Amino acid sequence: MASHNVARTTRVRTEEQRLQEIEKINKYRGLEDQIRSQAALGTYTLQLYDLTTKLLRLNPEYYTVWNVRRRCLLSCLLSTTTDQPASDTQDATPGAKNQQSDGDVLQSEVAFTMPLLMEFPKCYWIWNFRQWLLSQAILRLPLPAARKIWETELGLVSKMLNRDQRNYHAWGYRRYVVAQLESPELDGKSMAEDEFAYTTTMIQANLSNFSAWHNRSLLIPKVLEQRGSDDKARAAFLAEELDLVRDGLNVGPEDQSLWYYHQFLVSQIVGDGNGQSITPALTVDEKITYLKREIDEITDLLEDYDDIKWIYEALLEYNLALNRLEDKSGGAGNLQTWLTKLRALDPMRMGRWKDVEQQAK
Amino acid sequence: MAQATADTKSPGLATDAHVKYVLTLDTKTDELDYWMTEHLRLNGAYWGLCALHFLSHPEALPRKETIDFVLSCQHDNGGFGAAPGHDAHILSTVSAVQILAMVDGFEELDARGKGKAVVGKFIADLQNPDSGSFYGDEWGEEDTRFLYAALNALSLLGLLSLVDVDKAVSHVVSCANFDGGYGAKPGAESHSAQIFTCVAALAIAGRLDLVDQEKLGRWLSERQLPGGGLNGRPEKKEDVCYSWWVLSSLQIIDRVHWIDRQALIDFILGCQDPEKGGFSDRPGDMVDVWHTCFGSAGLSLLGYPGMEPVDPRYCMPKKIVARILGE
Numbered sequence: 021m022a023s024h025n026v027a028r029t030t031r032v033r034t035e036e037q038r039l040q041e042i043e044k045i046n047k048y049r050g051l052e053d054q055i056r057s058q059a060a061l062g063t064y065t066l067q068l069y070d071l072t073t074k075l076l077r078l079n080p081e082y083y084t085v086w087n088v089r090r091r092c093l094l095s096c097l098l099s100t101t102t103d104q105p106a107s108d109t110q111d112a113t114p115g116a117k118n119q120q121s122d123g124d125v126l127q128s129e130v131a132f133t134m135p136l137l138m139e140f141p142k143c144y145w146i147w148n149f150r151q152w153l154l155s156q157a158i159l160r161l162p163l164p165a166a167r168k169i170w171e172t173e174l175g176l177v178s179k180m181l182n183r184d185q186r187n188y189h190a191w192g193y194r195r196y197v198v199a200q201l202e203s204p205e206l207d208g209k210s211m212a213e214d215e216f217a218y219t220t221t222m223i224q225a226n227l228s229n230f231s232a233w234h235n236r237s238l239l240i241p242k243v244l245e246q247r248g249s250d251d252k253a254r255a256a257f258l259a260e261e262l263d264l265v266r267d268g269l270n271v272g273p274e275d276q277s278l279w280y281y282h283q284f285l286v287s288q289i290v291g292d293g294n295g296q297s298i299t300p301a302l303t304v305d306e307k308i309t310y311l312k313r314e315i316d317e318i319t320d321l322l323e324d325y326d327d328i329k330w331i332y333e334a335l336l337e338y339n340l341a342l343n344r345l346e347d348k349s350g351g352a353g354n355l356q357t358w359l360t361k362l363r364a365l366d367p368m369r370m371g372r373w374k375d376v377e378q379q380a381k
Numbered sequence: 382m383a384q385a386t387a388d389t390k391s392p393g394l395a396t397d398a399h400v401k402y403v404l405t406l407d408t409k410t411d412e413l414d415y416w417m418t419e420h421l422r423l424n425g426a427y428w429g430l431c432a433l434h435f436l437s438h439p440e441a442l443p444r445k446e447t448i449d450f451v452l453s454c455q456h457d458n459g460g461f462g463a464a465p466g467h468d469a470h471i472l473s474t475v476s477a478v479q480i481l482a483m484v485d486g487f488e489e490l491d492a493r494g495k496g497k498a499v500v501g502k503f504i505a506d507l508q509n510p511d512s513g514s515f516y517g518d519e520w521g522e523e524d525t526r527f528l529y530a531a532l533n534a535l536s537l538l539g540l541l542s543l544v545d546v547d548k549a550v551s552h553v554v555s556c557a558n559f560d561g562g563y564g565a566k567p568g569a570e571s572h573s574a575q576i577f578t579c580v581a582a583l584a585i586a587g588r589l590d591l592v593d594q595e596k597l598g599r600w601l602s603e604r605q606l607p608g609g610g611l612n613g614r615p616e617k618k619e620d621v622c623y624s625w626w627v628l629s630s631l632q633i634i635d636r637v638h639w640i641d642r643q644a645l646i647d648f649i650l651g652c653q654d655p656e657k658g659g660f661s662d663r664p665g666d667m668v669d670v671w672h673t674c675f676g677s678a679g680l681s682l683l684g685y686p687g688m689e690p691v692d693p694r695y696c697m698p699k700k701i702v703a704r705i706l707g708e
Contacts, residue, residue, distance in 0.1 A: 021418045021425050022671035024620070024662050028654065044413050052416075056466045079417050084468040087520065148522050186617070192569050230615045234570040237559060276603065276615040284559045369602050371638035 051075050059088050064095040073132065080136045083145045090152060097125045098160065122160040126169065129153050134176075141180060147189050151196065158205050167206045173197050178218075185222065191231045212242040227268045230277035237284050240298060251301045258298050258310075261285055266317055273321055273328045282334070286314060290341050304345060311342050329365040332358040340380060355380055394685060395655040399673060400438045402658025403429040406670055422464040423454055427476035428674035430483055434698045435677040437689050439483070448486045451477050452494045459499030460518075470518045471507055474500065475530035479697060482537045482705055501540035504531050512555075513548025514566070524565045525556055529578035532585045533695060537705055550588050553579045561596025573604060573613040577626040581694045584633050594634045601627050602639035609644030610652075610663070620662045621652050625675035628682055629693035642683050649676050649683075 033041065051074055058068045069092035072085050079085075099118035130153055137146050154173060157166040174197050180190040198215055202208040216239045222232035240261075244254055262285055268278045288298045289310045302310070315338050321331050336358045343349075355377075362373050406429055409415045418425070426447070433441045454461045454477060460469025461477040478500065481490055490497055507516045508531065515527040528549055535541045555567045556579055562571025563579035576597070583589055604611040604627045610619030611627040624645060631637045651664040652672065659668025660676030678696055681688040692702040702708070 021421045021428075021669055022622070023667045023669050026667040028661060028665055028667050038411060041413055042411055045411070045416055048413065048416055079420075081417075082420050083470065084420065084462065084466070087468050087518075090520070144522075148520065151522075152520060186614070188565075188570065188572060188614075192565060195568055228616045231570050234558070238568055280560050280615065287559060368605055368607075368641040368644060369639055371640075372599070372602055372636075375639070 048075075048078060051078075055085060055088060059091075064088070064092040066092070066096055068092055069097065076136065080140050080143050080146050086145050086149050090149070093125065093129070098122050098156065119161055119165070122156075123165050126153055126157050126161070130169070130173075137180070141184060141187055142189060144189070147193055151193070154197075154200070158200070163207055167201070167208075170197060170201050170206060174201065181222070185226060185229050186231050188231075191235065195235070210242065210246055212239050212246055215239055216243050223264075227272055228275050228277045230280060233277050233281040233284075237281070244298065251299070254299045254301075258285065258288070261298075262314070269318075269321065270324075273325045273331060276330075279330050279334065282314075283337075286311065286338060286341070289314075290345060308342065308345050311338060311345065314338060315342065327365060329362055332361045332365070336362070336376070394436075394650065394680065394687070395653055395658060396436050396438075396687070398656060398658035399436055399653070399660075399677065400433060400441055400658070402654075402668070403432050403670065403673065404441055420463045420467060422467075423451065423461060423473040423476045423480075424463065425670050426450065427480050428670045430480055431696060432670070432674045432677045434483060434701075435674075435681040435689050435691055437687060439689070439698075444484050444486075447480065447484055448489050448493075451480050451486070452490070455494050455500075457495065459495050459501070459503035461500075468518065469503065471504065471515065471527045471530045472517065474504065475534040478534040478537055479695070483697060483701055487538070497538050497540065501535060501538055501543050504535055505540075505543035507531065508544050508549070510545075510548075513545055513550070513552040515549070525553065525563065525575050525578045525582070526565070528552060529582040532582045536585050537695075537702075546586050550583065550586050550591065553582055554591055557593070561593050561598075561600045570614065571600065573601070573611070573623050573626040573630070576601070577630050580630045580633050584694045589634065592634060594636070598631065598634055598636040598639055601631050602636065605640045605645065609641065609646075609648035611640070611645065618663070619648065621649055621660055621672045621679065622662065622675045624649065625679045625682075625696070628679055629691075629696065632682055632693040637682070646680065646683050646685060649679050652676060 051071060055068065055071050055075060058065070058071070069089065072089040072092065075082060075085050076089070099122055130150065133146050133150050133153075136143070137150070140146060150173075154170060157169045160166075161169070174194070177190055177194040177197055180187055181194070184190070198211050200206060200208075202211055216236065219232045219236040219239065222229050223236070240257075244257060247253065249257065265278055265282050265285065268275065269282065272278060285298075289302065289307055291297055291302075291307070315335065318331060318334050318338070321328075325331060336355065339353060339355070359373055359377055363370060366373075406425070430442055430447070433439055451461070453465045454463070454467070454473065456462065456469045458469060460471070461474045462469050463473045467473070481487055487497060490500070507518070507527065508514070509516065509523065512523075514523045514525075515531045516523055517527045531544065532541065532546070532549065535544060553563065556563045556565070556569065556575070558564060558571045560571050563576045564570050564572055565575050569575070580589075580592060580597070583591060603615070604613070604623070606612060606619045608619055610621065611624040612619045613623040613626070628637065628640075628645070631639065649660070652660045652662070652666075653676065654661070654668045657668070658673075659670070660672040661668045662672055674696075677688070678691050681691040682693060690699040691697070692699040695702050
């Protein structure tokens with residue numbers, strides 16, 4: 021119903037092919053009917069569980085069948101004690117036995133979804149089901165076993181992100197897994213440094229990975245806080261980040277990801293960002309010095325690249341920000357020159373340049 | 382603003398073929414894919430019906446059968462599943478409400494279904510009381526898609542007072558990013574489709590004052606690629622459905638003029654199958670009802686001649702939304 025990247029072809033079936041397809045439909049619907057009629061009785065048996073395995077391998081988008089599978093797991097495969105975290109269980113013998121079997125069941129479920137996830141990496145329902153399995157691990161398993169499952173999951177997310185560096189689900193899931201691994205439920209501690217290093221690795225592999233830059237911007241306040249960075253350390257950190265993104269811009273001045281990250285850093289300098297600032301203690305004069313340096317560096321880019329609209333847009337925006345810091349009214353120095361360039365290089369967004377000009381007056 | 386026209390390079394809008402395409406969707410029962418996509422049936426009915434409305438052929442689907450099908454998907458708890466026998470979920474529930482709104486069927490929901498109030502309660506019970514966010518169903522997945530679905534459906538039913546709108550609004554605000562966009566949850570990367578859900582939710586709640594419209598408009602306008610189509614995130618390919626998410630968001634913040642209208646019209650028209658009908662994600666790909674809905678919605682919003690005007694917040698005909706909301 022929503023196909024992407026599938027070439028348009030005219031489908032012509034011979035009568036034989038049509039009959040074969042109808043045979044397949046009948047098999048599929050037969051399986052579906054069995055699941056529905058058993059689920060309607062409200063008895064979630066092992067037999068029903070096996071049927072969901074068959075159907076989900078054919079069609080992992082069938083969310084109702086994932087729900088049936090969860091109900092089967094709860095009613096006949098997992099132990100019945102659920103409300104207390106496993107680590108609180110004092111009664112050693114039966115508890116330990118349940119924990120072992122719960123651990124086996126959950127591991128086997130995780131393994132079941134693995135090939136499906138590899139084949140359908142954008143299917144919401146598989147990700148949801150895994151998330152549910154892992155939350156069951158926290159409820160049911162002794163802490164070290166639960167933690168191990170979650171650590172393994174982080175390995176899986178990295179694998180998925182190596183296959184598709186921008187997978188939206190995988191990045192969201194990564195943040196979720198990390199948050200769980202950091203939580204008291206899993207006896208965790210902050211992983212901000214490791215995750216920050218991970219974004220460095222991903223960015224070094226591909227400067228255009230905006231997902232990694234985005235995550236980096238979220239991790240910075242935590243990293244600085246945990247390092248106990250003083251103003252000097254924070255200034256050094258900011259300088260390093262600016263160098264990193266500028267080095268990128270020197271070789272790839274058309275890269276949107278780099279410019280967005282540069283805008284983020286500049287918003288941290290001038291203090292118009294919403295979040296915590298990297299360098300909260302800058303005086304206005306210091307802000308002006310930083311911003312002027314960025315403007316100079318970007319102006320230098322023009323020597324090698326005079327037809328990249330992002331450069332003119334940055335000069336325009338940062339000079340307007342500079343005016344605000346210096347409390348000057350009126351347009352920035354070369355406003356008209358930059359706008360003329362922007363109109364010529366980026367006519368698709370003509371309406372925006374017109375509005376920008378109006379506002380700057 | 383210049384009147385939008387079909388460019389000479391593009392074929393015109395193949396309205397008849399598209400109407401025929403939508404009407405034949407429910408006859409393909411000898412194709413496996415028809416059965417494999419049953420988990421989207423109610424959404425599919427909404428996409429198809431919307432496309433027919435935007436193409437100015439709203440009566441093409443029989444009203445009574447449409448209502449019968451929608452009501453056959455309803456559970457005792459008020460929620461709707463994707464088709465009979467499928468579990469209730471907020472995504473199929475909002476489609477049910479939108480379809481009923483379009484065929485003027487709320488009275489029948491009360492008379493023959495479980496009633497508006499029960500639907501409202503089903504949705505309201507999915508709000509997370511701590512964060513204001515919404516779950517998709519009893520299993521607890523959270524996403525700004527669900528929050529939008531809830532505000533969309535409840536506002537159409539006149540039942541927004543059942544939920545904590547202020548908390549929902551705060552949750553949306555917590556999903557904003559430094560680039561002006563919004564993600565699926567707090568901390569998630571900006572994404573055009575999630576931006577639509579967040580901005581449309583704020584519009585429904587009457588809180589567009591909370592949007593950094595300059596920054597967001599800038600990010601959204603950069604989604605347009607040289608081919609005229611729009612993408613969902615930086616460095617991704619253009620796609621008809623993303624074109625709608627971006628375009629409707631731009632319209633809500635009054636900045637459609639920040640992109641090249643004619644180039645987008647040409648891109649969307651280039652994605653139609655002019656003979657067999659329907660739109661695809663990109664030129665030359667397989668058509669489907671999802672892209673047919675959002676392709677025609679996009680053309681309508683861009684003022685393409687002969688089309689029914691669309692409400693960017695609801696992706697429904699403007700006049701129907703206006704009638705229901707009394708705007």
